[in-house]
Amino acid sequence: GDSVTQMEGPVTLSEEACLTINCTYTATGYPSLFWYVQYPGEGLQLLLKATKADDKGSNKGFEATYRKETTSFHLEKGSVQVSDSAVYFCALSDDNNDMRFGAGTRLTVKP
């Protein structure tokens, strides 16, 4: 079945460092891809999404590009802030009844 594999954490960075969290997927069709963020004590919030190959999703300085040839959707940010500390989940949906999530990557940004 469809699945998502994302980089294990935790990831600890200093403020203003560059961030990359790797995500690869396996799917039989042409899924939509998502990054969700979970701040401490809260539910998941959509960070960005891409619905077809070569689409780039972006939000709050984060970006991810839907790469069909490498089945990847890596999350990137050029300069992280302390407020970016959270758990990040990569997910795919080939059918809206069936969203598959990665295990999550915890990011801690230190001042």
Added chain:
Amino acid sequence: NAGVTQTPKFRVLKTGQSMTLLCAQDMNHEYMYWYRQDPGMGLRLIHYSVGEGTTAKGEVPDGYNVSRLKKQNFLLGLESAAPSQTSVYFCASSYVRLAGLLSYEQYFGPGTRLTVT
């Protein structure tokens, strides 16, 4: 708009006790979902509903039951709680995906932390 709300926020149960978790959404979404979140395992789908009066099993349905009597509410029941059901439970909702259209994102509640001793 309150979005997706969950009741209660925290609960401690003893093995064998029962309880119901309530999820409510005010966005008129057709689809609703229950997930559990365990360390290192991401979110796993327990049950979902594609509309009022309908429910279906997800990836890990055993030990849980659900009901969707009203469009805005989705209830998750544990008839006889077990320590393996200690987890954080999230409810989510989304718009209906019409044939040929793109998938929509899901909107999540704040979660219920359940401990079974």
